[in-house]
Amino acid sequence: MVYVSDERGSPGLYIxxxxxxxxxxxxxxxxxxxxPDWSPDGKKIAYSITSGGGQIGVYDIESKKARIVSRGSGLESPSWTKNSRHLVCSQNGTLVLLDSMTGEAIKIPNNLSKNTEPNTTR
Known part of the structure; x- marks a missing residue:
């Protein structure tokens, strides 16, 4: 189980x-x-980084290393797709598909005025 706690000051991730x-x-x-959102293959955890303007990070369970995967700012609420490579995120009220390997973000077109907190179906 992964969760957020602020027991050591600012919010951090714990397993x-x-x-x-x-x-x-x-x-x-x-x-x-x-x-935090655990990848379907169980190898990675995606998370929001609110300091620095809003970015997405990915923590690799095996290597115990983290990296920022987003290139822009204003990103939040990552949700893995079935392939454990792409994430659906909210960026300033728009949904984007984020490639966790390259950092490329593609806007997902829709007719809604504001989109937040996406959740993919597994």
Whole structure:
């Protein structure tokens, strides 16, 4: 299980083993991380970075390394697609498809005025 806690000051990501035990704080190298989403393949966790204008980070479970995958700002609410490569995110009220490998973001056209907090169906 991954969750957000501010027990050490600003919000950070923690993993709690399914069997219980001590939570592990993830080293995301960002000071304010929220909205974690575990990839369908179980290998990565995407999250919002609210410090610095709003970006998306990805934490690799195996290597225990984090990286910022977005090129722009104003991004939030990442939700993985089935392929565990792309994320649907909100960017200033518009939905975008973000490639977690290249950082390329493509706007998803629709007729709604404001789009926030996307959630993909697995």
């Amino acid at each position: 709690l083993p399914a069997t219980g035990g001590t939570p592990e704080k993830l080293n995301t190298e960002s000071s304010y991380t929220t909205e």
